[in-house]
Amino acid sequence: MKKNVLLCTWLFLSALAGMACTDKQNRAVPVEVTMTKAKLFDKIKGGWAGQTIGCTYGGPTEFRYPGTMIQDYIPINWPDGYIKWYYENEPGLYDDVYMDLTFVDVFDRLGLDAPVDSFAVAFANAGYVLWHANQAARYNILNGIMPPESGHWKNNPHADDIDYQIEADYAGLMSPGMPNTASEISDKIGHIMNYGDGWYGGVYVGAMYTLAFVSDDIEYIVTEALKTIPQQSLYYQCINDVIQWYRQYPDDWKQTWLECEKKYSEDKACPEGIFVPFNIDATINSAYIVIGLLYGQGDFAKTMDIATRCGQDSDCNPASAAGILGTMLGYSHIPEYWMSNLKEVEDMDFAYTTISLNKAYKMSFDQALQVIERNGGKVEAESVTIKTQAPTAVRYEKSFEGLYPVEVVAYGRGQGKTLKEVGDLTFEGTGLILAGDVRAKDESYVAVIEAFVDDQLVETIKLPASYRVRRHELFWIYGLPKGKHTVSFKWLNPVEDADIRCSKTIIFSDAPRINQR
Known part of the structure; x- marks a missing residue:
């Protein structure tokens, strides 16, 4: 009898634990979320600030560690005046940011319904130098191949590369709580330069930004945003595996990194990455973003450092991870240790643009207000009410199939x-x-x-x-x-x-x- 009581008690407690775990994994954000305009603005600022800080932090390591992690004993420095030095001496580091700003600027000039050709022409004729899928798309556009054909794998050998992934922050920042709206924006603009898994990188990053406005649970953000990606895609399978490895090895990001390398480190399409350790594929680099977010557990420095130490495109990946976390935390909650360098440059225009961070904050905020109203929300004198969206998967695409x-x-x-x-x-x-x-x-x-x-x-x-x-x-x-x-x-x-x-x-x-x- 006593054994039966103990058994029943154990089963009851186990069921409760299982229900709690399921609730954590499946709980949805409220159908409507109301926040002050000041809080919304703070989160948008946090996204841009995090992206810029993360890009700078990882800058000196970019592609210096292909196929290997950056070991703990290797210092990654953060001296005073660091961001300003890069602004003045190596401004090309911020391609993550000024590429976003190209699209932000078109929305600002032409409105939310700006045609895709306007984004494509602005991008193709901009003064900055490009690489990989972006450069292939620029050439296509300047030679009469317009989107979406400009990003299609048959016209772009870099279609699965990271390019739109590092540029999709703007779509999430202007679509707070609305991942499907961000996906619609990314459908139009992301196909300028990418297709398939390369496009999914931007869709997923954009979705994580949107959810960071309405949730303070990183695991929920990472898992829920993945619902925007078709399950049959390699991209989905990789990110889903990273989430499962995190649950299996919750205290060892290096083990998850190793599992990821064993299964997903092949680059079969990008000409620079074939048969060598270099890998600019969106899938593996997105995995590094997720490793940083999950194992960083909401700590700004830890998140950025882990995403950097995963290697490969190790300025872009911490930029995305820190931007998403910065949105969740808000500008006012990013530690001053990181912000003191940022504040020196907030009025300085990014290279190849007439837009500073302070201008970008305001432009994205104005666009977010428009998107909120267009999607059934309310904008009042001091607050906004967002009609949140349950993420749905975009269409399935696959590049280089059978190749x-x-x-x-x-x-x-x-x-x-x-x-x-x-x-x-x-x-x-x-x-x-x-x-x-x-x-x-x-x-x-x-x-x-x-x-x-x-x-x-x-x-x-x-x-x-x-x-x-x-x-x-x-x-x-x-x-x-x-x-x-x-x-x-x-x-x-x-x-x-x-x-x-x-x-x-x-x-x-x-x-x-x-x-x-």
Whole structure:
């Protein structure tokens, strides 16, 4: 009898614990959330401030630790005047921020219904230098391939890269408590430069920002925001695994990092990341954001430090993590240790813009008020009432399906080989990328080449010598019938003092090539 009573008591207490756990994981924010305008403004400021601080903190480590974590004994410094130094000496560090501000500025000038072409043209013609999916999209837009085709993987070998993920903060900051509204904004703008898992990076980051306005539970924010991502995607599976590993190893972020490396560290698409430790793929870098947020447990410094020490794009990842946490905490609750450096620059315009942090705070706040009203909320003299949204999944997309790199042919270090020296490219597979660039004394020069596959003209390509408007790769083609193919080129307008240099060829097939031993 006594054993039965004890057993029943144990079962009852276990059930209560299970219910509490389930409630924590599934509880929703209220249908309506009312807060003062001052609190809303404080949270928006916290998001921008956190992003800028995080970007600066991780700046010196960016891509210095590909495929490895930054060990605890390696110091990451925070001297006085640090942010101002970067503003004045290396302003390109803040591409995370001034890219966002391009879109914030278009909304400010043209309103919430600004067409996607306005964002695309502003982005493509901006004075800043770009890389990866952003640069591929810029080239596409300047050459008549507009969104969403500009970000589609068949037109953009970097479609799964991190680019929109680091730029989506604005969408969350202008959509407090409304993850689906942020997803709609990201559908339009995120497809300028990304597709599939690359797009999902921005959708997810934007959703976490929106929920940070209405919840102070990091695990809830991370888990609930994931509902915006289709479950069949690799991106969802990776982030979901990180959450489960966190629950399995709640005191050891390095174990979760290691599990993530074992399962998700392959980059099969970005030309710079194939067969090397470098990985700018959105999926793995989003995992590092989530590791920072979960194991940071609401502590600003700890969150930022862990997201940085995960490595790879280790300025962008702490920028996103600190921006999300900064939104949750609010500007007024970010420790002064970090804020003293920030306050020195709040009236200084970011490079390539006429927008300072103080201007960005106000612009995002004004846009958030408009979005709140448009989505059924209320804006009153001193307060706002937000109609919150239960997140729903965006549509499923997959880039580079059935495409696997099987061989890289490198053309030496440094100068590479000329297009003439490379000659015809004969290969066995289903696709190919030729990486390289045009070098000319006259930066206005644009080389024009014809590309032939199996003696059929497939593309006439303009290759600017200017780095700002360059084509990120010289040529690529996917989806060929599996078999032997030959790619050849004809340079239509060669001039003296100009070269088309080739760095490597990447060959793809419909299955990985496994070593047989």
